[in-house]
Amino acid sequence: MTNKKIKYQPIQPEVLELAAEHGNSPEAVLEVLKDIQAEHGGLSRQSITDTARALGIPAHQAYGMATFYSMLSLEEHREVLRVCDGPVCWLKRASVDAWKKKMPADDFTVERTSCLGLCDRAPAVLVNDEQAGPVLPRNAAKVCEGWRGVETDYAKPRKGELRVMTELIGKIDPDSIDDALSHGVYGGLKSALQKSPEEVIAIVEASGLQGRGGAGFPVGRKWKFVAAEKRTPRYIVCNADESEPLIFKDRVLIETNPHQLLEGLLIAGYACGASEAWIYIRGEYEAQARRLENAIKQAEEKNLLGENILGSGFSFKIHVHRGAGAYICGEETALIESLEGKRGEPRLRPPFPPAYGFRGQPTAVNNVESFCAVPHILKNGADWWKSLTGYAVGGTKLYMVLGHVKNPGLFEAPFGLTLRDVIKMGGGMAEGAKFQFALCGGAAGTIVDKSLMDVPLDYASSQKGISLGAGAFLICDQTVSPVAFLRELLHFFAAESCGKCTPCRVGTWRSLEILNRLAAGQGHAGDVEELKALSAVMLDSSFCGLGQSVPIPMNSAMAHFGKKFAEAETR
Amino acid sequence: MVNITINGQKIEAQNGQTILDVARSHGLDIPTLCYHKDLSPTGNCRMCVVEVKGGRFLSAACVTSVWEGMEIETHSEKVVKDRKLTLELMLANHPQDCITCDVSGECELQDLAYEYQASAPSWGSKGTLYPVDSDPNPFIRVDMNRCILCRRCVLACGEIQVRDVWGVAKRGFEEVIVAGAGTSMLEARCESCGQCVAYCPTGALSNKMNYGMARAHQVKKVTTTCSYCGVGCQFDLLVKNNKVIGVQSNPDAPVNGMALCVKGRYGYDYIHHPDRLVKPRVRRYLLEGKNKSDIREAIFDNRKSNNESSNIGSPWDWVETDWDTALNITARKLDGTRNTFGADSIGVLTSAKCLNEENYLMNKLARQVLGTNNIDHCARL
DSSP states (O other), rough: OOOOOOOOOOHHHHHHHHHHHTTOOOOOOOOHHHHHHHHHHHHHHHHHHHHHHHTSSSSSHHHHHHHHHHOSSSSSSSSSEOOOOOOOHHHHHEEEEHHHHHSSSTEEEEEEESOOOOGGGGEEEETTTTBBOOOOOOHHHHHHTOOOBOOOOOOSSSTTOSSSTTTTTTTTTTHHHHHHHTTTTHHHHHHHHSSHHHHHHHEEEEEOOBOTTTTOHHHHHHHHHHHOOOOOOOOOEEOOOOOSSTTTTTHHHHHHHHHHHHHHHHHHHHHTTTTTEEEEEEEOHHEEEEEEHHHHHHHTTTTSSSSSSGGGSSOOOEHHHHHHHHSGSSSSHHHHHHHHSSOOOOOOSOOOOSSOOOSSSSSEEEEEHHHHHHHHHHOOOOHHHHHHHHHHHHHHEEEEEESSSSOOEEEETTTTTHHHHHHHHHTTTTTOOOOEEEEESSSTTEOOOOGTTSSOSSSTTGGOOOOTTSEEEEEETTSSSSHHHHHHHHHHHHHHSSSSSHHHHHHHHHHHHHHHHHHTTTTTTTTTHHHHHHHHHHHHHOOSHHHHHHHHHHHHHHSHHHHHHHHHOOO | OOOEEEEEEEEEOTTTOOOOOHHHHOOOOOOOOSOOTSSSHHHHHHTTTTEEOOOOOOOOOTBBBBTOOOOEEEOOOHHHHHHHHHHHHTTTSSSSGGGOOTTSSSSSHHHHHHHOOOOOOOOOOOOSSSOOOOOOOOOEOOOOOOOOOHHHHHHHHIIIIIOEEEEEEOOGGGGGEEEEETTTTTGGOOOOOHHHHHOSSSEEEEEETTTTTTGGGGGEEEEEEEEESSTOOEEEEEEEETTEEEEEEEETTTTTOOOOHHHHHHHHTTTOTTTOOOOOOEHHHHHTTOOOOHHHHHHHHHHHHHOOGEEEEEEETEEEEHHHHHHHHHHHHHHHHHHOOOOGOOOEEEEETTOOHHHHHHHIIIIIIIOOOOOOEEEOO
């Protein structure tokens, strides 16, 4: 029996103040927790409980969030260096331990983090909220002094590139709306406002624009669903939680031309009859979030946002919401949960967000790149968009080519490229490198050998065994072991599984355990068989897209490199 | 109405029904763990997956609504294989201690493991990660090693008791159920109703008071009505060797279902308590026919010493007697008081533990027999 009496303690005034600053809204729990952490270097149980009480939510909800998001911490530390251990940085020999040895231990906590979205600057780290790369542990002293590596410059197009969304890179100052306006940004909005919302949707639908998050769902059709819902308010949500290894296109788009995204959101809002939009940007993109906030402020000053935009009668607001480190929040329903101040766990589907989304209202969730394509379609027409390619799928796409190519990075090109073309755009294989395999689409994409080099890539090509996904391609040469590489991917998925359903929660962890020993040359007989069984149960039975797509790289790697896996097992 | 087929059997179902609802109402078995009819379905354990023709993935029967022409296989080879592997993944993360576990024999995980012949995989359980009996709650025993993260406790606490004590913390393989901000249950506003225990499918949450006293097959269940208040909750008393050793929710209870309060679920230890009064007692001086004014000194002594043992034989002492004697004395005293001081000098307080009928009779006694309107009820206090 316990005789411990639970004493009532008033909420700390500091927490009350912070809660009030955020409107005492239960949706603001992440912001309040982040503010407390920024002040104290960590979150105590008391401050978590107080936050929950101040916002009128259960304590477990705040604690569940504090322990869910990787950027929140219960331990106090002054400064944090987060070392990316995504597959691209892994290829560049990134090492948390090496950083731990080099950084001043008194000031810095050094920890691993899943992919930072700085794959074109690998090996990358995050110094508190500042992105840095490429940086090596031997640069530690310089990093402490404020050196952040070298930013990638995309001002000059590659040979063969066709720039639409990236056209203004280097031509405008991304922090200046006047610059953007003088280059025709917001022209698509003006064109849209002269049409009826139905006409706008019809144009987007006619263009055949498919969602750029990776699944390729037609954007126009999604908007139609939202617009057809009778209930208001309706919302637009921009998925900028770009957390999948290999993928950094949204970062570049926001970094180089934030107004293009705002314009896309405005057009979506007008078309769907929505009143507000949220940009859910991953917490690791602090610089980009600030750039967006600045752009929103400027657009408001020019009456491109706010009440009665350009005298059209259409009013619209855009908010920036920062995540706090969780890949799963890229899943649209998990993103909405997170936006509502909960753990980023996927919801049951159906109902889908167009019918039941943010706050239970009709919501269109689209990727940054999808929104960025929209203004150009409105400005130049659906036929123009389709005419950009000589291929069944119209328009351009951002591609990211990484790994053992001469000139890794991002480029824009029309649909219809093959893997061979992508490598060519990357300058061909690097000196001395011979193509062995490529990871196509993203971390949840397909691992292919040279047999699929000439399949034109689109959202349907995954049926042929090679996926386009978000458009990222990691090219690996003969030095990379497919077994060790798959282990790196599982390392990512195991770290990022939300834990809601059994197959993904235990399946990713167990697969990683097997791959760890296979890659270390300590495989057991039956390991590959077990991997296949785990892959099957994750594919069939997982709750959401995360668990369902982990088997894609697993199966394709084992199919193309069965011999290497068998060797690893019997060695 | 929608027409569907389950395992080749044509069935007419209602619009909006889930596959699980339809199957169960037609006596078709689909296993579940995280699902409970009283709680919102979450679809996270993935035990109830079934094959729907044309679907890319298996569908969780508890959260998938039926549609016209749906063709469902509840026990195809693929489904059974997946369920078995999912169970193995749960067992891999669950101690193999059924042999000493309190809920062995009524554990849903154990039953399913038996049905699907799933044993812990060769790579075995991850072993103890959490301290056993980790919470100081006086009634609820917590052993998170046995938890399979079905989250029924979270829903039971949030939706039925609306206390929101339990929640989910961390993520992925490290995920764990916690009380409040990782505190003790009582600190997280727990009122020890034990709903979480009643809904836990495994031995992760069990009862502290009777832990280790008996398993399901060793007790007799006696359905009874709670004697604490007038709500009329029903539950099963667990009886072993003619002694009540516990209380268990009876899902068929008409008033309360599985829900009980801390008194109903854990306040049963008075039944066999040595201090329990089983016969009426009166003060000795009343038995001896004396008046209170005659024994002033004895009362004074008693208050001064405040020590019962030294007062044995004192006229102020409590003495066991039979009901007739006790009632006669009571009647005599009431009658005398009324005659001397008037009926309104008497007040009657009845109990929430009485039945409506008993309270009605007390009302009659007060107003018609004693002649006073001074009657009230403890539940108003």
